[in-house]
Amino acid sequence: MKILSTSLFLLTLSLSVYAQKLQQTATTKELYEKIVAAKKVQILDARGADEFAVNHLRGAVQAPVRDSVALNKVISTLDPNALTITYSIGPGRSVSLAKKLKEKGFAQVYYLPEGISGWVGAGYPVYSKAQKGEFTPEYFEKLLKNNEVVFVDFASRHCPGCLKLQPTIEELKNEFDGKVKVVSIELDENLDVIKTQNIKTLPTLRIYKHGQIAWEHRGRSTKEQLETEIKNNL
Numbered sequence: 293m294k295i296l297s298t299s300l301f302l303l304t305l306s307l308s309v310y311a312q313k314l315q316q317t318a319t320t321k322e323l324y325e326k327i328v329a330a331k332k333v334q335i336l337d338a339r340g341a342d343e344f345a346v347n348h349l350r351g352a353v354q355a356p357v358r359d360s361v362a363l364n365k366v367i368s369t370l371d372p373n374a375l376t377i378t379y380s381i382g383p384g385r386s387v388s389l390a391k392k393l394k395e396k397g398f399a400q401v402y403y404l405p406e407g408i409s410g411w412v413g414a415g416y417p418v419y420s421k422a423q424k425g426e427f428t429p430e431y432f433e434k435l436l437k438n439n440e441v442v443f444v445d446f447a448s449r450h451c452p453g454c455l456k457l458q459p460t461i462e463e464l465k466n467e468f469d470g471k472v473k474v475v476s477i478e479l480d481e482n483l484d485v486i487k488t489q490n491i492k493t494l495p496t497l498r499i500y501k502h503g504q505i506a507w508e509h510r511g512r513s514t515k516e517q518l519e520t521e522i523k524n525n526l
Contacts, residue, residue: 333376333377339385376401409491412491432477440501441499441525443500444499448478
């Protein structure tokens with residue numbers, strides 16, 4: 293387990309280092325503005341077919357970074373001189389794709405630093421055919437109003453860090469049953485509340501108290517830290 297954790301850390305570190313070395317870096321807002329202004333833009337979704345089918349940026353083409361045959365076919369149809377933007381659920385696969393494109397001589401390559409969650413959280417449009425989940429903005433506000441303390445896990449079933457956190461979330465539900473409302477909100481089916489709550493990173497963990505954000509953490513956390521923060525807000 294220690295070896296696996298170390299390997300994962302090194303992989304994450306290497307992607308982060310490469311991301312910092314990309315010639316073009318921009319915020320989600322700046323990339324949206326570039327897309328609107330560009331005469332020609334290539335938006336590449338580095339995720340798998342199942343993820344792409346549920347939702348994607350409008351005008352995006354699937355370029356599955358984990359399927360080299362399919363990916364190379366897509367790359368062969370692209371213009372290496374056109375503005376090219378890659379994205380995935382977070383920066384992992386989109387950075388890998390951006391790296392591959394730069395190696396092939398693409399001149400204007402950017403990646404969405406916060407992934408599709410950051411795009412949705414910023415209020416920009418996506419195509420979605422996912423069925424609407426229960427967490428509409430109205431339902432969410434009612435939830436906050438009817439519960440003094442609410443712990444919310446904003447997540448995605450396609451986010452590795454989110455999946456690893458799920459057992460802890462379930463344990464917290466049982467541990468604080470009757471004291472704290474603990475809920476998980478899935479990105480795909482609840483885009484509107486992701487947007488209204490301005491969620492830009494997955495997982496994002498929040499404690500709401502009396503309807504207001506009392507604590508927030510972006511990324512994975514330990515059960516001990518989460519227990520401490522919840523108890524501090526009781």
